[in-house]
Amino acid sequence: MFNRKNDSNPGERVVFETRPRFLANMKSTILKLIILIGIFYYFRTIIAAAITLQEYMVQMVWLPLIQGTFYLLLIIIIFLILSIIFDILSWRGKNYQLTNQRVVVQKGILRRKRSSIQYPKIQDIDISQGIIDRIISAGDIEIYGGHEYTNIVLENIPNPREVEDMIDRVMLGEEVGFKTQRRKTPKRSIIEEYDKKFKR
Numbered sequence: 555m556f557n558r559k560n561d562s563n564p565g566e567r568v569v570f571e572t573r574p575r576f577l578a579n580m581k582s583t584i585l586k587l588i589i590l591i592g593i594f595y596y597f598r599t600i601i602a603a604a605i606t607l608q609e610y611m612v613q614m615v616w617l618p619l620i621q622g623t624f625y626l627l628l629i630i631i632i633f634l635i636l637s638i639i640f641d642i643l644s645w646r647g648k649n650y651q652l653t654n655q656r657v658v659v660q661k662g663i664l665r666r667k668r669s670s671i672q673y674p675k676i677q678d679i680d681i682s683q684g685i686i687d688r689i690i691s692a693g694d695i696e697i698y699g700g701h702e703y704t705n706i707v708l709e710n711i712p713n714p715r716e717v718e719d720m721i722d723r724v725m726l727g728e729e730v731g732f733k734t735q736r737r738k739t740p741k742r743s744i745i746e747e748y749d750k751k752f753k754r
Contacts, residue, residue: 563655570652570720574645574710578692583641590634593627600627650708652720657697659706669706673725675699681714
């Protein structure tokens with residue numbers, strides 16, 4: 555997700571990396587999809603109503619109501635489809651990363667924006683969750699720095715309480731999320747084990 559070679563500091567290791575929760579990030583997209591399905595479902599009914607209305611209005615004034623309705627519905631359908639595609643691409647373009655030195659937020663499709671805050675500069679962390687967010691285990695984490703405009707927001711992040719706990723533990727200096735490497739002890743033969751147990 556991130557170009558670790560160019561953007562990381564010496565000795566920096568990734569603790570946690572994620573994207574926003576899909577369903578939480580796509581609330582407006584779901585509404586657009588419902589509207590799109592409704593237009594497809596009632597398309598014939600709307601055109602039939604336009605035909606009836608045009609037959610009634612032809613007695614008073616002639617308007618191209620059928621063509622206008624058809625093109626309006628077509629424009630709305632194209633707009634909704636493009637908007638849904640844009641929402642999905644913008645979700646794919648959001649990345650959140652916790653390292654052992656900082657919190658990094660990367661956003662954007664065509665124009666990428668990357669912001670980060672070092673752990674020593676973090677003053678406060680706020681979590682906000684709506685009812686739907688609590689149901690799907692998502693929420694926003696706002697991290698405040700020491701200065702006025704140094705806050706970053708992790709929007710619709712999965713399991714925000716766990717992520718906040720992880721940030722707190724990293725700030726305290728704990729090694730979070732890293733696998734401890736076990737030293738491999740050379741295997742001894744059965745004779746060596748016997749000698750070790752019974753020799754005095």
